[in-house]
Amino acid sequence: MAETKTKPTGLSPATFIDAVEDPVRREDAKAVCAMMERISGEQAAMWGPSIIGFGSYHYRYESGHEGDMARISFSPRKAELVLYITGGFPRHAELMARLGKHRTGKSCLYIKRLSDVDRDILEELIRESLAWMDATYPR
Template sequence: MAKTQTENKTVATTADVQAFINAVEPEWKRDDAKIVATMMERLSGHKPKMWGPSMIGFGQYHYVYDSGREGDMMRTGFSPRKTALTLYCIGGFKNKEKLLAKLGKHSLGKSCLYVKRLSDIDINILEEIIAKDLEYMAKKYPG
C-alpha cells in the first residue's frame, strides 16, 4: 500500500509555551503544569513546544501505520485541560499496570492518563511512568 501523508489535526506550532502555561487558571493548575513541564523537559531532553492550541509536547517522532497513513507527533506531552491534567504518556511498556496501581487517583483513556491534581498522586511514580514511556517510544520509534 502506498504511503499517505494526510494533514494531521495536531501539529507543532510556534506559539509561546510559557505564555500558554502562565495563562492557565486556576493557580494550582498552572503550578501543576509548570511541575509537569519541568519534569518532561528533564526526562525527555527536549524543550517544550505547543502542539495545536492546548497541548505541550516534548520531542517528536514519525509514525507510519499499516494503512500507509503517516505523520509526526510529540514523544510525550500534556495538556492542562479544564477537568483534568491530561498526560500523553501511556505506551506499551512493561509493568505499566503495576505502576498505575501505585500512582494514586487517576483515570485512563486510550493513550492518556488523566489526573485532577498532582497532589492526588505519587509524583515519583508519575516520573517513573513518563521515563518508562520515553524508553518505550525510543525503541518503537528510534531517531
C-alpha cells in the first residue's frame, strides 16, 4: 500500500504564505489562514509542500488504506485559492448560491480572490465543514 504523501512537515505556514508571488493571493491566504485558525481553535500547520491545515483526524477506508489529515485546510495555489470543504457541496446548496464567484470539485472550493465571495458565507461553509468533520470523526 502506498504511503500517504500529505502529512505534517514542520515547515512554517507563515513562511510559505509569504512566498506566494501574487500579492493579492498572498493577502487572501493570510486572511483565510486567520479565519480557519479562529474557527478551528487550532494553529496552522503545513501538510505536505502546499496545504495549510488546522487540527487532524485519523481515517480508514474499507480498502484498508488509512492515514491522518487536517480537519480543515486550504492552499494558495498559483491560479486560485483552494479550500477543502468536507461533507460535500450538495448539502450546502443554499449557501453556495449566495457565496459569489467560485467553482467546485468533489471536495474543493476554488476561489480566484476573496473579494469575489461573501466572507460571512465562506465562514459559514468552513464552520459547516468543521462540524461535519467533528460529527464524522469525533476527537
